[in-house]
Amino acid sequence: xxxxxxxxxxxxxxxxxxxxxxxxxxxxxxxxxxxxxxxxxxxxxxxxxxxxxxxxxxxxxxxxxxxxxxxxxxxxxxxxxxxxxxxxxxxxxxxxxxxxxxxxxxxxxxxxxxxxxxxxxxxxxxxxxxxxxxxxxxxxxxxxxxxxxxxxxxxxxxxxxxxxxxxxxxxxxxxxxxxxxxxxxxxxxxxxxxxxxxxxxxxxxxxxxxxxxxxxxxxxxxxxxxxxxxxxxxxxxxxxxxxxxxxxxxxxxxxxxx
Amino acid sequence: xxxxxxxxxxxxxxxxxxxxxxxxxxxxxxxxxxxxxxxxxxxxxxxxxxxxxxxxxxxxxxxxxxxxxxxxxxxxxxxxxxxxxxxxxxxxxxxxxxxxxxxxxxxxxxxxxxxxxxxxxxxxxxxxxxxxxxxxxxxxxxxxxxxxxxxxxxxxxxxxxxxxxxxxxxxxxxxxxxxxxxxxxxxxxxxxxxxxxxxxxxxxxxxxxxxxxxxxxxxxxxxxxxxxxxxxxxxxxxxxxxxxxxxxxxxxxxxxxx
DNA sequence: AGAAGGACCAGTGGTCCGTA
DNA sequence: AGAAGGACCAGTGGTCCGTA
Numbered sequence: 001x002x003x004x005x006x007x008x009x010x011x012x013x014x015x016x017x018x019x020x021x022x023x024x025x026x027x028x029x030x031x032x033x034x035x036x037x038x039x040x041x042x043x044x045x046x047x048x049x050x051x052x053x054x055x056x057x058x059x060x061x062x063x064x065x066x067x068x069x070x071x072x073x074x075x076x077x078x079x080x081x082x083x084x085x086x087x088x089x090x091x092x093x094x095x096x097x098x099x100x101x102x103x104x105x106x107x108x109x110x111x112x113x114x115x116x117x118x119x120x121x122x123x124x125x126x127x128x129x130x131x132x133x134x135x136x137x138x139x140x141x142x143x144x145x146x147x148x149x150x151x152x153x154x155x156x157x158x159x160x161x162x163x164x165x166x167x168x169x170x171x172x173x174x175x176x177x178x179x180x181x182x183x184x185x186x187x188x189x190x191x192x193x194x195x196x197x198x199x200x201x202x203x204x205x206x207x208x209x210x211x212x213x214x215x216x217x218x219x220x221x222x223x224x225x226x227x228x229x230x231x232x233x234x235x236x237x238x239x240x241x242x243x244x245x246x247x248x249x250x251x252x253x254x255x256x257x258x
Numbered sequence: 259x260x261x262x263x264x265x266x267x268x269x270x271x272x273x274x275x276x277x278x279x280x281x282x283x284x285x286x287x288x289x290x291x292x293x294x295x296x297x298x299x300x301x302x303x304x305x306x307x308x309x310x311x312x313x314x315x316x317x318x319x320x321x322x323x324x325x326x327x328x329x330x331x332x333x334x335x336x337x338x339x340x341x342x343x344x345x346x347x348x349x350x351x352x353x354x355x356x357x358x359x360x361x362x363x364x365x366x367x368x369x370x371x372x373x374x375x376x377x378x379x380x381x382x383x384x385x386x387x388x389x390x391x392x393x394x395x396x397x398x399x400x401x402x403x404x405x406x407x408x409x410x411x412x413x414x415x416x417x418x419x420x421x422x423x424x425x426x427x428x429x430x431x432x433x434x435x436x437x438x439x440x441x442x443x444x445x446x447x448x449x450x451x452x453x454x455x456x457x458x459x460x461x462x463x464x465x466x467x468x469x470x471x472x473x474x475x476x477x478x479x480x481x482x483x484x485x486x487x488x489x490x491x492x493x494x495x496x497x498x499x500x501x502x503x504x505x506x507x508x509x510x511x512x513x514x515x516x
Numbered sequence: 517a518g519a520a521g522g523a524c525c526a527g528t529g530g531t532c533c534g535t536a
Numbered sequence: 537a538g539a540a541g542g543a544c545c546a547g548t549g550g551t552c553c554g555t556a
Contacts, residue, residue, distance in 0.1 A: 084519090084520050084521075084555090084556070085520065085521090086520095087518075087519050087520070088519080088520095128492070129488060129489065129491065129492025129493075129495070130488070131469075131483070131488065132469070137548075137549085138547075138548055138549075139547090139548090153520085153521055153522085154521085154549085154550085154551090155520075155521050155522085155550090155551065155552090156519095156520065156521065158549090158550075158551075159519095159520090159521095159551090187517095187518065187519090188518080188519075189518065189519075211389075211390070224549075224550090225389070227550075227551090230387060230388070230389065231387065233387065234386070234387025235387075237387070342535090342536070342539085342540050342541070343540065343541090344540095345538075345539050345540070346539080346540095395528075395529085396527075396528055396529075397527090397528090411540085411541055411542085412529085412530085412531090412541085413530090413531065413532090413540075413541050413542085414539095414540065414541065416529090416530075416531075417531090417539095417540090417541095445537095445538065445539090446538080446539075447538065447539075482529075482530090485530075485531090
């Protein structure tokens with residue numbers, strides 16, 4: 001029975017398209033596929049990026065049919081495999097990922113989508129006189145999922161927040177890093193790690209106050225500062241100071257690490 | 259064994275006085291009394307307000323001995339009654355409550371104390387490079403308790419937040435309300451209820467944005483807007499608008515409810 | 517191996533309701 | 537009755553680790 005999924009959606013004022021797609025996903029046996037679950041106005045962008053079938057032979061149907069891997073022959077029945085988003089690869093700015101991969105422009109686009117979902121949640125809250133979130137909270141992720149953006153989830157977005165931060169704060173540096181890591185053939189994890197260092201340098205110039213750095217940028221202010229970035233800034237501040245941690249905070253302009 | 263309470267305190271850099279008092283409370287059999295648990299630098303203020311023994315015959319010891327009510331004769335043993343703070347009564351500005359009561363100046367003073375505890379928590383967090391609370395959170399209440407201010411607790415502070423808000427935002431109106439309700443012999447609950455209306459009026463003048471009203475005042479911005487005040491503002495906005503809730507927000511200056 | 521995300525967990529905001 | 541606050545609860549921020 002699909003009534004639960006449809007009921008949940010019917011309260012949110014979604015397009016009939018999204019409801020229909022969610023219904024299809026529910027019918028498909030509990031698993032569904034990411035492709036099917038992607039709904040509403042956000043789907044177009046995702047489609048554009050999803051250039052599949054480099055090795056595969058099956059032409060995908062827009063609404064039905066799985067994104068079957070070779071080892072999974074269970075196509076005819078009601079049992080889809082549990083599909084995940086394609087992994088990210090390091091791409092240059094403007095470059096579309098080929099194969100079963102997603103590029104970094106697409107990654108950053110997800111942050112913009114989350115911002116739009118937050119704005120919608122805020123508007124609803126204001127209208128109802130309820131307390132209004134200023135950050136991308138669990139509530140926003142839940143809203144995004146109901147709106148059909150099932151490819152957005154909290155662990156992923158939190159994982160790459162600092163990469164998005166660098167993209168917002170110093171797009172040139174971010175682009176240069178992407179090109180360098182692509183040229184070197186580094187994987188996404190290595191690129192992600194490398195994004196921390198320039199951010200710490202930016203924080204250093206702002207008195208080591210990474211919260212202030214985030215809050216000063218309107219698109220970044222809606223994201224929680226990642227724990228690891230905060231810790232790195234704290235460690236570097238104490239190293240850079242060259243004295244007891246007690247002094248801290250005020251000595252920002254004297255020392256430049258990078 | 260008192261080691262747990264002492265250990266918890268020893269990490270917070272408290273005065274030995276507070277630790278000793280906590281130990282006494284623990285020894286006293288799990289109950290302890292509020293008087294004993296009150297410790298550290300904050301105690302003085304509390305003492306000043308606590309003018310007891312109007313009907314009672316027992317002179318209180320500063321550190322030992324309960325604040326025994328007539329019906330409780332269990333004084334000699336290790337079993338203290340579970341003491342609560344004296345209830346609030348409506349007092350005029352500057353008036354000290356008599357008998358086993360606390361006055362409203364004392365109530366508002368508790369909010370100032372919480373602010374000081376928040377500032378301490380913030381300073382510790384900044385020093386450690388941890389995320390820094392902007393509001394009076396559970397963490398702050400926990401810190402206050404460990405610091406010996408056991409008379410501060412979350413339900414009480416949340417209960418009277420809007421009364422403190424009126425005191426901050428329009429002290430003249432707050433004082434007038436206190437005098438009027440005292441003159442009429444109203445109880446604290448009635449006074450508390452009456453504090454909502456002038457706050458809604460203030461919010462009305464600020465485009466019904468009660469969050470903005472709180473945030474604009476530095477001592478108030480650290481407190482969460484109470485749910486009921488938020489709801490009242492929302493209801494009044496829709497009533498005042500005289501049309502569909504869709505219009506909302508922009509029509510602030512035209513209509514004055516009070 | 518490298519990576520995506522379901523699902524868990526400690527501690528939160530909120531306040532009810534057993535207590536005095 | 538009026539009031540103080542321990543203690544509970546649903547939903548949070550954070551991220552681990554079983555999964556693909």
